[in-house]
Amino acid sequence: MENVKLAVCPHDTVRNSEGWYRLVQYLSGHLGLNVHFGLALDFADFHERFAASDLVYANAGDTLKLVDQHGYTALARVVGRFDEAVLVASTDLADATIGHVDGAKVATIAGTLPVKLAMRMLKAQGVAPGEVLDRESWLSVVQAVWGGDAPYGVLDRDSYTDLSPQGQAMVKLLHTTNEQCAFHAFCIAPSMAGHADQLRQALLSMAGDATGKEVLGDLSIPGWEAVDAAALATMREVMG
Known part of the structure; x- marks a missing residue:
């Protein structure tokens, strides 16, 4: 065999x-x-x-x-x-919205599919983030947002789901994409x-x-x- x-x-x-x-x-x-x-x-x-x-x-x-x-x-x-992305925000931001991502610094892993999906969603809503803070892992993205290095972050949805409850609580879940592509x-x-x-x-x-x-x-x-x-x-x- x-x-x-x-x-x-x-x-x-x-x-x-x-x-x-x-x-x-x-x-x-x-x-x-x-x-x-x-x-x-x-x-x-x-x-x-x-x-x-x-x-x-x-x-x-x-x-x-x-x-x-x-x-x-x-x-x-x-x-x-489908594979999707999540947009997260600092828990210190009381008024975090998708619209406020326009011009803001965003932490993510540059060049990956989740950030492409998120940018596709944001572009459709007329939102263009400012500086992209590149990190080596999705956990590092969470830590960057939690630590104040960037007010917003983009993660792979599955990676976010796999985080412990404590890990998810480090950031505020703002939006999950629904690009279905x-x-x-x-x-x-x-x-x-x-x-x-x-x-x-x-x-x-x-x-x-x-x-x-x-x-x-x-x-x-x-x-x-x-x-x-x-x-x-x-x-x-x-x-x-």
Whole structure:
């Protein structure tokens, strides 16, 4: 039986690694492959292994890297689920609003998808932030806003959700984007291209299969849908 390596975005395994192990068992049985799931401890660990993996469940930014730089194919995405950003403010600002972000300093990780999504939302409302304070991690963004280095910050929504209650309390949640144009995707390596259709079909048919439906329930996933070229093109446009 052919051995296959699966890597999964850490945001999706931090609270439910057991569900992903069940998915691995399900796919192994339906594909006739020996799928191995290596749990990534953090994004540094994930990024070390993801381009050497046969299958990858990646966030929007990493999906584009895999497709455009490494020749992977994006097969499927979760039905109705999108990657979004959150706009946060200092708890010292009593009158923080989206409008007050205009001309203000904003802490974020420059060049990432969340800041692109946030800027897209702000531009649509006629708001243009001033200086961008670049930080190396989402936690550093929170600390910058909490410490007074910037009155506002932009974070990845999943990273904000993963913060402890104490971490979330360090800032004020001002707005969550609803751009609905970026998403995590199940990607397959070019060396596995011969299995692409089989894997896509296995994922898309899970909701209609009793065991598959149980596994989806464990993962809090309603089902999978195919990724098309137009959706990827929209993500590229946002990232551009």
